[in-house]
Amino acid sequence: MIEKLMKTQLFAWVDRRTGAEAIIKSQLTEYPAPKNLNYMWNFGSLALLMLVLQIVTGIFLVMYYKPSAEATFGGFTVAFDSVERIMRDINFGWLIRYMHAVGASMFFFVVYLHMGRGMYYGSFKEPRELLWIIGVVILLIMQGAAFFGYLLPWGQMSFWGATVITNLFGAIPVLGDFVTQLLVGGFAIGDPTLNRFFSLHYLFPLLLVAIVGGHVHALHVVHSNNPDGIDLHKPEEMIPFHPYYTIKDAFGVAFFLTIYAYIVFFNPQFAGYFIEVDNYVPANNLSTPAHIAPVWYLTPWYTILRSFESKLIGVLAMGGSLAILFLLPFLCKSAVRSARFRPVYQIMVIMFFIDVIILGYCGHSAPTPTLKIVGQLSTAYYFLFFVALPFLPKFEKTKPVPEGI
Amino acid sequence: MKLTNTLMAIAAIAVMGFSTSAMASGGGAHLKHAEIDVTNQEQLRRGLTVFTDVCMGCHSAKYITYRGLMAYPELGLTREEVDELRGDRSLMSGMISDMTPEDATSSYGKYPPDLSLIVPGRRGGADYVYSLMTGFEHDPAGKVPDGNYNAVYPGNRIAMPDPLSWLDHDEADTAELEQQAHDVSAFLAFIGDPHQNERRAIGCWVVGFLLLLTLVLWRLKVEVWKDVKH
Numbered sequence A: 001m002i003e004k005l006m007k008t009q010l011f012a013w014v015d016r017r018t019g020a021e022a023i024i025k026s027q028l029t030e031y032p033a034p035k036n037l038n039y040m041w042n043f044g045s046l047a048l049l050m051l052v053l054q055i056v057t058g059i060f061l062v063m064y065y066k067p068s069a070e071a072t073f074g075g076f077t078v079a080f081d082s083v084e085r086i087m088r089d090i091n092f093g094w095l096i097r098y099m100h101a102v103g104a105s106m107f108f109f110v111v112y113l114h115m116g117r118g119m120y121y122g123s124f125k126e127p128r129e130l131l132w133i134i135g136v137v138i139l140l141i142m143q144g145a146a147f148f149g150y151l152l153p154w155g156q157m158s159f160w161g162a163t164v165i166t167n168l169f170g171a172i173p174v175l176g177d178f179v180t181q182l183l184v185g186g187f188a189i190g191d192p193t194l195n196r197f198f199s200l201h202y203l204f205p206l207l208l209v210a211i212v213g214g215h216v217h218a219l220h221v222v223h224s225n226n227p228d229g230i231d232l233h234k235p236e237e238m239i240p241f242h243p244y245y246t247i248k249d250a251f252g253v254a255f256f257l258t259i260y261a262y263i264v265f266f267n268p269q270f271a272g273y274f275i276e277v278d279n280y281v282p283a284n285n286l287s288t289p290a291h292i293a294p295v296w297y298l299t300p301w302y303t304i305l306r307s308f309e310s311k312l313i314g315v316l317a318m319g320g321s322l323a324i325l326f327l328l329p330f331l332c333k334s335a336v337r338s339a340r341f342r343p344v345y346q347i348m349v350i351m352f353f354i355d356v357i358i359l360g361y362c363g364h365s366a367p368t369p370t371l372k373i374v375g376q377l378s379t380a381y382y383f384l385f386f387v388a389l390p391f392l393p394k395f396e397k398t399k400p401v402p403e404g405i
Numbered sequence B: 001m002k003l004t005n006t007l008m009a010i011a012a013i014a015v016m017g018f019s020t021s022a023m024a025s026g027g028g029a030h031l032k033h034a035e036i037d038v039t040n041q042e043q044l045r046r047g048l049t050v051f052t053d054v055c056m057g058c059h060s061a062k063y064i065t066y067r068g069l070m071a072y073p074e075l076g077l078t079r080e081e082v083d084e085l086r087g088d089r090s091l092m093s094g095m096i097s098d099m100t101p102e103d104a105t106s107s108y109g110k111y112p113p114d115l116s117l118i119v120p121g122r123r124g125g126a127d128y129v130y131s132l133m134t135g136f137e138h139d140p141a142g143k144v145p146d147g148n149y150n151a152v153y154p155g156n157r158i159a160m161p162d163p164l165s166w167l168d169h170d171e172a173d174t175a176e177l178e179q180q181a182h183d184v185s186a187f188l189a190f191i192g193d194p195h196q197n198e199r200r201a202i203g204c205w206v207v208g209f210l211l212l213l214t215l216v217l218w219r220l221k222v223e224v225w226k227d228v229k230h
Helices: A002-006 A009-018 A020-029 A039-062 A078-088 A093-120 A129-151 A156-171 A176-184 A191-222 A241-266 A296-306 A311-331 A343-364 A369-395 B002-024 B041-053 B066-071 B079-086 B101-108 B125-133 B171-192 B196-225
Strands: A032-034 A238-240 B061-065
Touching (some): A002 A020, A009 A020, A020 A241, A039 A093, A093 A129, A093 A241, A093 A296, A093 A343, A129 A156, A129 A191, A129 A296, A156 A176, A156 A191, A156 A311, A176 A191, A238 A241, A296 A311, A296 A369, A311 A369, A343 A369, B041 B171, B061 B066, B061 B171, B066 B079
């Protein structure tokens, strides 16, 4: 179909002015991709899909959402009322809002699997270090966008979650109070906070679009890694991106959308994991919920924060746990990329994935002494994993790496 | 392929763990199961009657307008029925109780929460509402006065006085009171998300279509890939 289109006069006219043919050839029909990519390589396109869906649904939500913490009848606010108006009175507002709220969780789900794939197959290693680093920047901006967005409905968990997180900045020596007040727009979470969070919630996705562009560009310079983690040179090892991976990604998209639609239409709250029960209660600064926890995709880092008695160390550990991701390409020194041929790394990285899930579970549950110790041990392993990486090549016996695929 | 399976298994375990632990975290007391059907017009209308006759003495449901009541096919109310319910209130008005916040605070010590979102906004949802309605007991410790002790309310001391007169009710009335509690739970579950039936109905078509699309694209993928040798 693309070939037919490229033979038309209209295309020739466009091509003479944009070089469209060269772009299509170099980026799609002649863009070389390894032929042995497995389904773990589908999550990049799914993440892009979720970014687009979040932006599109978000734009429609903003048409009706009102960022104001002004009180209305019955202990509600203008912001809360406008969300309920979207859910009840706007035609298909419920669909758009559930797509957006569930979409946030699905976005993180595919991005975490995308990152896990990169870690397992060594996709962050030379020459893809910058590709990984740009990806970590994307993760941080996503987490920021999700945090800002969660305040907007002005429910109990919006309010108290924002209170807890903004207070963290107070632990920074000297500048702490200034930074907190700048972020909050006053001395406590209130109307100015809501307005600036709304502004930032609109800004961050725009940043994401730009940086995702850089991520894809960087990928197209260094090309995809593959499950064997080896450099491919022979032409018979490669297949053009289009049609092979466009159709494979399309299949992945349809499969993913089926699951996404099932959740949106049949279980949008997902038992309180995607939309928390407490957020159906309007924000009340006089009544703290019994248990404050962020949404599941932020809970691993929340556990790391809570694992330390000192607030400052907790904040530093949480920041460090994210910052250390930037260093991964430089900490992991083994010449072999894929965990398939690295028996020790393979065990360590699978344990790391399980560790992050345990951290997430601990952060979501109400704190108990047992969970606290489990959380502290998991935090210890989280950092131990990164600290041990540089020493692995000294004793790890890697399996022989294949010549080609 | 091996890793795909491992990761899928991890993801599946995580999702399953999440959903079971969420169900287990229902709060202190064990909740009774509410027999509700938010598509059952008779039950919803009986629940509406309990709501307007009992709950609305103190509680409001501000997000449910009288015009909205008329518009929901699940309730099937006519203009005349709605006019009777609303009295001299505007058609666009929410279902607002006549009790003022000041009166409520002086009589009960606190302002009764709005009930529009009480089912999605409480752990246990409709089960919680039903259990609360039928959870009034004598305080075993004898401290909390009768009518303010509730077995399922967090802390057990509730400001709301036994709305269905459950405490010390006649044995013969049990079935009737339980039915009222079921019905009002159904109505509150319905107004918590009034498009839920429409959502599920559309959802069957959407998910069905996407399943077919997935199947077609999967066959297409296999067809396109058949000349790639591994």
